[in-house]
Amino acid sequence: MRIFSVLVISFLTVLPAQAEVKIQEVISPGGITAWLVEEPSIPFMALELRFRGGGSLDRPGKRGALNLMTGLLEEGAGDLDSRGFARAVEDLAASFSYNLNSDSLSVSVRFLSESRDDAVALLRSSIVDPNLNESDIERVRGQVFAGLLSDTTDPDAIVGAAFNRMTFGDHPYATDLSGTNESVAALTREDLINAHGDIFAKDRLYVGAVGDITPAELGKLVDELLGGLPETGASQPQAAEVTIEGGVTVVDFDTPQSVALFGHKGIGLEDPDYFAATILNHVLGGGSFESRLMNEVREKRGLTYGVSTFLVPRDHAATYQGQVASANDRIAEAILVIRDEWSKAAEKGVTLEELRNAKTYITGAYPLRFDGNAPIARIMVGMQMIGFPIDYIATRNDRVEAVTLEDVNRVAAELLDADGLQFVVVGKPVGLTTGPLPE
Amino acid sequence: MTRMRAFLATLMLSTPLSVMAAEDPVTTFVLDNGMQVIVVEDHRAPVVQHMVWYRAGSADEPKGASGVAHFLEHLLFKATDKLESGEFSAIVSANGGNDNAFTSYDYTAYYQRIAADRLELMMGMESDRMRNIRLTPANIETERDVIIEERNQRTENSASALFSEQMRAVQYHNHRYGVPVIGWMHEMETLNLDDALSFYEIYYSPNNAILVVSGDATPEGVRELAEKYYGVIPFNPALPERLRTEEPPQTAERRVIFRDARVAQPYVSRSYLAPERDQGAQKEAAALTLLAEILGGGTTSYLTEKLQFDTQVAVYSSVYYRGTSLDDTTFNMIVVPAPGVTLQEAEDAMDVAVASFMKEGVDPAQVERLKKQLRAQQIYARDNVDGIAQRYGSALTTGLTVEDVQAWPEILQAITPEEIMAAAEKVIIPESSVTGWLMKVQEQGQ
Numbered sequence: 001m002r003i004f005s006v007l008v009i010s011f012l013t014v015l016p017a018q019a020e021v022k023i024q025e026v027i028s029p030g031g032i033t034a035w036l037v038e039e040p041s042i043p044f045m046a047l048e049l050r051f052r053g054g055g056s057l058d059r060p061g062k063r064g065a066l067n068l069m070t071g072l073l074e075e076g077a078g079d080l081d082s083r084g085f086a087r088a089v090e091d092l093a094a095s096f097s098y099n100l101n102s103d104s105l106s107v108s109v110r111f112l113s114e115s116r117d118d119a120v121a122l123l124r125s126s127i128v129d130p131n132l133n134e135s136d137i138e139r140v141r142g143q144v145f146a147g148l149l150s151d152t153t154d155p156d157a158i159v160g161a162a163f164n165r166m167t168f169g170d171h172p173y174a175t176d177l178s179g180t181n182e183s184v185a186a187l188t189r190e191d192l193i194n195a196h197g198d199i200f201a202k203d204r205l206y207v208g209a210v211g212d213i214t215p216a217e218l219g220k221l222v223d224e225l226l227g228g229l230p231e232t233g234a235s236q237p238q239a240a241e242v243t244i245e246g247g248v249t250v251v252d253f254d255t256p257q258s259v260a261l262f263g264h265k266g267i268g269l270e271d272p273d274y275f276a277a278t279i280l281n282h283v284l285g286g287g288s289f290e291s292r293l294m295n296e297v298r299e300k301r302g303l304t305y306g307v308s309t310f311l312v313p314r315d316h317a318a319t320y321q322g323q324v325a326s327a328n329d330r331i332a333e334a335i336l337v338i339r340d341e342w343s344k345a346a347e348k349g350v351t352l353e354e355l356r357n358a359k360t361y362i363t364g365a366y367p368l369r370f371d372g373n374a375p376i377a378r379i380m381v382g383m384q385m386i387g388f389p390i391d392y393i394a395t396r397n398d399r400v401e402a403v404t405l406e407d408v409n410r411v412a413a414e415l416l417d418a419d420g421l422q423f424v425v426v427g428k429p430v431g432l433t434t435g436p437l438p439e
Numbered sequence: 440m441t442r443m444r445a446f447l448a449t450l451m452l453s454t455p456l457s458v459m460a461a462e463d464p465v466t467t468f469v470l471d472n473g474m475q476v477i478v479v480e481d482h483r484a485p486v487v488q489h490m491v492w493y494r495a496g497s498a499d500e501p502k503g504a505s506g507v508a509h510f511l512e513h514l515l516f517k518a519t520d521k522l523e524s525g526e527f528s529a530i531v532s533a534n535g536g537n538d539n540a541f542t543s544y545d546y547t548a549y550y551q552r553i554a555a556d557r558l559e560l561m562m563g564m565e566s567d568r569m570r571n572i573r574l575t576p577a578n579i580e581t582e583r584d585v586i587i588e589e590r591n592q593r594t595e596n597s598a599s600a601l602f603s604e605q606m607r608a609v610q611y612h613n614h615r616y617g618v619p620v621i622g623w624m625h626e627m628e629t630l631n632l633d634d635a636l637s638f639y640e641i642y643y644s645p646n647n648a649i650l651v652v653s654g655d656a657t658p659e660g661v662r663e664l665a666e667k668y669y670g671v672i673p674f675n676p677a678l679p680e681r682l683r684t685e686e687p688p689q690t691a692e693r694r695v696i697f698r699d700a701r702v703a704q705p706y707v708s709r710s711y712l713a714p715e716r717d718q719g720a721q722k723e724a725a726a727l728t729l730l731a732e733i734l735g736g737g738t739t740s741y742l743t744e745k746l747q748f749d750t751q752v753a754v755y756s757s758v759y760y761r762g763t764s765l766d767d768t769t770f771n772m773i774v775v776p777a778p779g780v781t782l783q784e785a786e787d788a789m790d791v792a793v794a795s796f797m798k799e800g801v802d803p804a805q806v807e808r809l810k811k812q813l814r815a816q817q818i819y820a821r822d823n824v825d826g827i828a829q830r831y832g833s834a835l836t837t838g839l840t841v842e843d844v845q846a847w848p849e850i851l852q853a854i855t856p857e858e859i860m861a862a863a864e865k866v867i868i869p870e871s872s873v874t875g876w877l878m879k880v881q882e883q884g885q
Contacts, residue, residue, distance in 0.1 A: 087808065146704055152703045257588070301584075305585055305591075330588075360533050364553075365535045
């Protein structure tokens, strides 16, 4: 009677501040793995589904297909048309949200315990059996066009697109997953059906659930919800080569404040030095008010409202990026300060005090993330996608603590490349032109 | 609108959902010096959020010093008697916490999220900067540059933000809600040490503040610490009563044409002056809250039906209303026309749809669906006590009481379709409206 068996493996994890996140691995009778935290105190549950591949699974010449398909998931399924579906979700007081990024399609759901069965049936229809009606396709296509149009004059969108174009060569990461006016206009219903089949498959599925549900109930739920999916979907994209080179690229745009995105090659999550890089980033530009860049660019000089840096480890490429915005006549100074801090950190590394402060922040702030059913469900899915063990939460801070000053400073020397830093600037920056960075 | 829809309370409701709202994790009390305290308990994780809200926002600023409330908020991260400039956030961070602050028309609030056992440390520092900031001329100059860059980032770089600012300026004849929270650029450039300190002296005192602690804390524990750190700060007898200029009757329909080369996607925006939630009198605001959802709250709303399904006039439409406000607020609509549809056509279609709604009245089934969602929100809200803390803080700084906050869900549930239509008839009138077109530089409206 294998069908009734639910395999449950439990791990009790103690957070630094003694929070317990008791993650159980549930393998459904149908063979789908889900991670569960039972939280019976509030009668609802949060469910997070993620399908690896995201917008990067677009077929050649079909840029934007995954995005348009994702936009149509809530536009009717089974017997329900678009508005009927929305009314049904309202009747259940549930919330279904479908989001696409370059590495995954995520479905974030919450529903009350009392309407669990109906909510699961409705959600299932939207994932397995969306209508993709022609009239809805046209309406949602119009919304995609409107978004693309707005992006043409949004400095943040312009700078992001320019940076990606320069960084990722011919990989899907180089282009907007929403597609272009031309590519979106050409998409047919058949393209959307293909996109649906490419992404919705068990071989790329990750499930996290938190709430008022037992392992046995969750096993049954995931089978009902996802058991009908095919075993395999489209093959995943190849690794991207990070092709960006050092210098400045100015994108002329008439606006009072220049917006800059800067970066170079980064470091992958699988790299043993990832935590050393995390600490380095915290000191340099990741830690909000305390970072060196905030101190130099904002606190000392008042050149910006915000400057920050972030490691961007994606499935197929890793970059190290940052952003800053300053008035057109001040952006050049901000950029030079950033470049100088970059080379200073590469050459001299961080201090022992900075290392200690970064560690206390990074370890101490870790429990703050586990602040509700939905965030915990998202974290568990993220852990599975990276391939972390189920007891990772308990060991994560030890990994941070194990990083030495030598590690951080070795990584600083390897990772930070002031000459290789590319600044893409959108605006009318005074004293900056496309080419090498001025001295 | 989710902010408005997720109030927590202990109602007895007639549906199965009522059982679930039975636990109220909220405790309130007042210190001897007049400082109000709210504790929202959730012991699932050893984390607290510590917030202090001041009943002082941009609408309390003196004429000519727009932006000073927000400027002062930035300056509270500089030195005090006990801390160096920047040390406040550095200590929070070194203890594994996050901190920030925000300013609105009616309030300024400071908060930290941190491990529960650091609550005392936070109270020590936050109570210190309630009275003891030490500013230098250099702080003023550099931080003024920072807020100017903040205005550049939020407003000057965004045609739609500049457009909204103009809409509000035209909406209010005689109230500071017409002045942006961040300030007008020409006044921000002149803000000085005296402006900041005089605002601080007037408004930063325990009897003008509300302490809100949410998460893993008990009322007894919070009371003990609050008495130790905040309770010793003297009551300020000179705190002025919060009297503001009021709007005269609005008698003229207004139009705003805003052109900007950076506009790619033009749209029509409409705002109406509208009543806010008042102490002991929240019914009209509750009716407007439901009205906004019914008219433009999403796929099942009336405007979406008329403008995106029955016809394809719009690619997007929305109606929103924010009732938590000390003085008259606004009821807003936005219609983004589909390609080939002019702004005039979009505006006309919006007006035709609203007129037909006024004739047809509300769909009772839609009202019931909405009320069920509101009840469910109370359950979901228990998963986010920081959100509950936010709602108490914003309510208590906008003239409402704890009782008003707790009565709100029940008031929403009791609103009838007739009351919704009566509120609509009262608010949706041309005389108190502003209609705005956000346009490209060369574009024609017709």
